Amino acid sequence: MASKYxxxxxxxxxxxxxxxxxxxxxxxxxYKAWDTRVERVVAIKILRSLAKTDRHAIERFRREAHAAxxxxxxxxxxxxxxxxxxxxxxxxxxxxxxxxxKQYLAQKGKLSPEEAVQITSDICSVLQMAHAQGFxxxxxxxxxxxxxxxxxxxxxxxxxxxxMEAAGLTNTGIVLGTADYLAPEQARGEPLSPAxxxxxxxxxxYEMLAGRPPFLGSSAVQVAMQHANNVPxxxxxxxxxxxxxxxxVIKKALQKEPGRRYPDAEAMRQALRESLKKSIEEGxxxxxxxxxxxxxxxxxxxxxxxxxxxxxHISRPVVPQPAPLAAPLIEQEPRxxxxxxxxxxxLIAVLIFIISLLLGAYFAFxxxxxxxxxxxxxxxxxxxxxxRLNTAIHTAxxxxxxALASVAEARAAGAHEDTSS
Numbered sequence: 235m236a237s238k239y240x241x242x243x244x245x246x247x248x249x250x251x252x253x254x255x256x257x258x259x260x261x262x263x264x265y266k267a268w269d270t271r272v273e274r275v276v277a278i279k280i281l282r283s284l285a286k287t288d289r290h291a292i293e294r295f296r297r298e299a300h301a302a303x304x305x306x307x308x309x310x311x312x313x314x315x316x317x318x319x320x321x322x323x324x325x326x327x328x329x330x331x332x333x334x335x336k337q338y339l340a341q342k343g344k345l346s347p348e349e350a351v352q353i354t355s356d357i358c359s360v361l362q363m364a365h366a367q368g369f370x371x372x373x374x375x376x377x378x379x380x381x382x383x384x385x386x387x388x389x390x391x392x393x394x395x396x397x398m399e400a401a402g403l404t405n406t407g408i409v410l411g412t413a414d415y416l417a418p419e420q421a422r423g424e425p426l427s428p429a430x431x432x433x434x435x436x437x438x439x440y441e442m443l444a445g446r447p448p449f450l451g452s453s454a455v456q457v458a459m460q461h462a463n464n465v466p467x468x469x470x471x472x473x474x475x476x477x478x479x480x481x482x483v484i485k486k487a488l489q490k491e492p493g494r495r496y497p498d499a500e501a502m503r504q505a506l507r508e509s510l511k512k513s514i515e516e517g518x519x520x521x522x523x524x525x526x527x528x529x530x531x532x533x534x535x536x537x538x539x540x541x542x543x544x545x546x547h548i549s550r551p552v553v554p555q556p557a558p559l560a561a562p563l564i565e566q567e568p569r570x571x572x573x574x575x576x577x578x579x580x581l582i583a584v585l586i587f588i589i590s591l592l593l594g595a596y597f598a599f600x601x602x603x604x605x606x607x608x609x610x611x612x613x614x615x616x617x618x619x620x621x622r623l624n625t626a627i628h629t630a631x632x633x634x635x636x637a638l639a640s641v642a643e644a645r646a647a648g649a650h651e652d653t654s655s
Contacts, residue, residue, distance in 0.1 A: 245267075245278065245317060245319065245324060246315075246317055246319075246324075246326075248270070249269065249270055249271050250267045250268070250269055250270070250276065250278060250326065251267055251268045251270060252265045252266075252267045252278065253265065253266045253267055253268060254266050256277065257334075259377075262279045262280060262281045263279075263280050264277055264278070264279050264280075265277070265278045265280065266329060267326075269314075269326075275329045276314060276326050276327065276328070276329050277311075277326075277327045277328065277329040277330070278324055278325070278326055278327070279324065279325040279327060279391075280322065280323075280324055281322065281323040281324070281325070296316070296318075299313070299316035299325065300316075301369075302369075302392060303315070303316070304367075305363070305364055305367065305369065305392055307359070307360045307363050307364075308360075308386070308388075309356045309357065309359050309360040309386070309387060309388055309389060310360045310363075310364070310388060310389050310390075310392055311327055311328050311330060311380060311388050311389065311390035311391075311392070312327065312328040313325055313326070313327050313328075313392075314326045314327060314328065327390070328388075330380040330382050330388055330390070331382060331383055332380055332381050332382040332383050333380070333381055334376060334377050334378070334379060334380055334381070335353070335376035335377070335379040335380075335381055335387070335438070335442075336375075336376035336377045338376075338381045339376060339441070339442065339445075343445060344442070344443060344444070344445040344473055345442045345443065347443065347475075347476065347477055347480055347510065347513070348510065349442075350439055350442040350443050351439075351480070351506045351507070351509070351510055352385075352387075353379070353381070353387040353442065354435060354438070354439045354442075354503075354506055355503045355506055355507065356386065356387035356388075357374070357379060357387060357389050357435055357438075358435070358499040358500065358502050358503035358506070359499070359503060360389050360392075361389075361428070361431055361432070361435070361499035362498060362499040362500045362503070364392060365428040365431070365498065365499060369392060370426050370427065370428060370430065370431055371389070371391070371392055371431050371434075372420070372426060372430070372431070373391060373412065373415075373434075374389070374415060374431055374434035374435050374438060375412045375414070375415045375434065375438065376438055376441065377412075378390050378391045379438070413454035413455075413457040413458045413461075414437065414447045414449070414457055415434040415437045415438065415447070416434070416457075416458050416461050417429075417430040417431075417433035417434055417461070417492075418433070418461050418462045418463075418490050419492060421458035421459065421461050421462040422462055427492055428498065428499070429492035429493075429495045429496075430492065431499070432487055432495050432496055432499060432502055433487060433488060433489075433492075433495060435487065435499075435502075436484055436487025436488045436495075437488065439483075439484055439487070440466070440469050440484055440488070443469050443473055443476050443480070443484075444469040444471075444472040444473050444476075445472055445473065446472060448466030448467065448469075448488070449461060449464065449466065462490075466488055468481055468485070469481060469484060477509065477510070477512075477513035478513070479508070479509035479510075479512040479513050480506070480509040480510070480513065482509070483502070483505045483506055483509050486505070487502060
């Protein structure tokens with residue numbers, strides 16, 4: 235097919251000038267071409283010949299090609315036009331300057347969790363839009379994901395399976411899709427759903443992180459049967475640096491039953507983003523940039539709102555200036571003065587409390603002294619007794635005085651012993 239269109243051949247009555255083949259598959263060849271009417275580079279997918287002239291098949295091809303061309307999304311390769319000339323079918327598509335994901339993985343090997351999540355999130359975004367319009371891709375694989383030079387991922391061949399089926403370009407009974415990425419229901423020949431695309435995308439994510447698909451075999455049938463019956467090994471078996479939260483997302487996407495997978499592509503995309511955030515919160519070491527997590531923009535000198543932008547203006551980062559020292563000192567002064575007065579008030583209160591205790595103890599001591607009776611070794615004398623004692627002293631002889639003193643001393647000693655006992 236490549237030699238047939240070599241040498242500057244054209245299609246569409248000379249509108250599309252073929253340049254060079256860029257990809258070749260079992261059912262089609264893709265050429266880089268020039269659209270002379272719009273003056274832009276395009277890609278032309280030339281499908282294999284159809285040896286029949288079924289008008290109904292041709293009409294279905296046109297209808298499906300029109301529907302596929304209405305899919306417009308930044309992460310989808312746009313279909314501009316379609317042609318049917320001399321029993322052959324052509325799709326005119328957006329040309330992506332880059333490589334497909336299969337080639338990209340061959341160059342880089344295993345991808346970092348951030349890059350793998352970013353690519354998968356881009357594809358989830360376009361799947362959400364397409365599934366809402368009733369499209370199921372049916373053949374998601376690395377060969378159908380283009381990686382542009384700016385790193386953006388674009389899903390190609392959206393709707394191509396339905397277009398080829400409508401044109402009669404597939405044989406009855408053949409399972410469409412690549413065996414390495416088939417959903418279990420697809421391998422069993424059962425009806426497909428949006429969950430089938432999510433399974434295939436989960437396999438692609440698995441391969442980006444583990445460096446290989448979950449199942450390998452000597453034949454396509456053997457691999458397809460493994461998808462239908464076997465539980466895939468965890469990708470961390472081949473790459474222990476995969477965060478646990480991200481591995482759980484893959485596990486859910488690869489569930490055998492469609493109802494146990496994510497309800498839609500947006501739910502899977504959100505789970506991917508949350509897995510990276512959770513991995514960082516748990517302290518997982520993930521090198522590189524985090525495109526899947528919103529980050530604060532760098533400080534830049536920007537034009538005030540409403541003012542016209544200056545052409546050719548280049549934003550420069552703002553150099554942070556050290557804060558003046560006077561401001562912190564002024565702010566700290568009230569706090570220092572307040573602390574000093576609080577300390578003084580506390581000391582005064584403590585002193586007052588101590589003085590109160592001492593005064594209380596002093597008055598309590600003297601009150602007890604006044605309320606207590608005479609000392610045990612003292613005699614309590616009434617006024618009459620004192621008068622009689624004076625009279626006795628004046629009238630008594632010395633010998634009697636000595637005797638009275640002895641008696642008094644003896645009585646005092648006896649009172650003292652009674653008190654001590």
